[in-house]
Amino acid sequence: MSEKKEPSVWEGFKAFLMRGNVVDLAVAVVIGAAFTNIVNSVVKGIINPLVGAFGTKNLDSYTSCLKDPCVVAEDGTVTKGIQIAWGSVLGATLTFVITAAVVYFLMVLPMAKYLARQEARRKAKEGTHEVIEVTELEVLKEIRDALVAQRGSGHDRE
Numbered sequence: 130m131s132e133k134k135e136p137s138v139w140e141g142f143k144a145f146l147m148r149g150n151v152v153d154l155a156v157a158v159v160i161g162a163a164f165t166n167i168v169n170s171v172v173k174g175i176i177n178p179l180v181g182a183f184g185t186k187n188l189d190s191y192t193s194c195l196k197d198p199c200v201v202a203e204d205g206t207v208t209k210g211i212q213i214a215w216g217s218v219l220g221a222t223l224t225f226v227i228t229a230a231v232v233y234f235l236m237v238l239p240m241a242k243y244l245a246r247q248e249a250r251r252k253a254k255e256g257t258h259e260v261i262e263v264t265e266l267e268v269l270k271e272i273r274d275a276l277v278a279q280r281g282s283g284h285d286r287e
């Protein structure tokens with residue numbers, strides 16, 4: 130009777146942390162947090178002034194009143210009526226679209242092209258290897274046929 134020792138909670142936790150995908154996820158979160166600041170700066174420094182050329186620089190100030198009268202306190206809370214803050218939704222949407230575009234064009238697309246090139250190289254190597262094998266097989270068949278032909282002509286002489 131041999132007792133199988135179960136791993137301790139600490140060993141299981143260490144194994145979980147040492148998985149490659151956990152480390153990759155941690156790196157992605159850190160990069161994403163830093164990248165968020167860049168995108169927010171682009172929206173506040175470029176997009177909002179462009180929108181400000183047609184109205185106000187702060188997208189959050191674009192609202193519509195669903196139920197009149199809309200009364201907004203100094204701290205920004207609606208005290209009377211129903212107000213829809215569609216400007217903040219527009220700002221968040223712009224931030225998302227910019228983030229998605231940058232991630233796609235700077236990370237996803239180059240990685241996909243790189244992986245496609247790697248796959249093409251691998252297939253080219255396999256194709257070359259197969260051609261070499263087929264060529265060797267054909268040469269061996271020709272040698273065999275030549276030997277059979279020589280034997281056949283050698284028996285005719287005797």
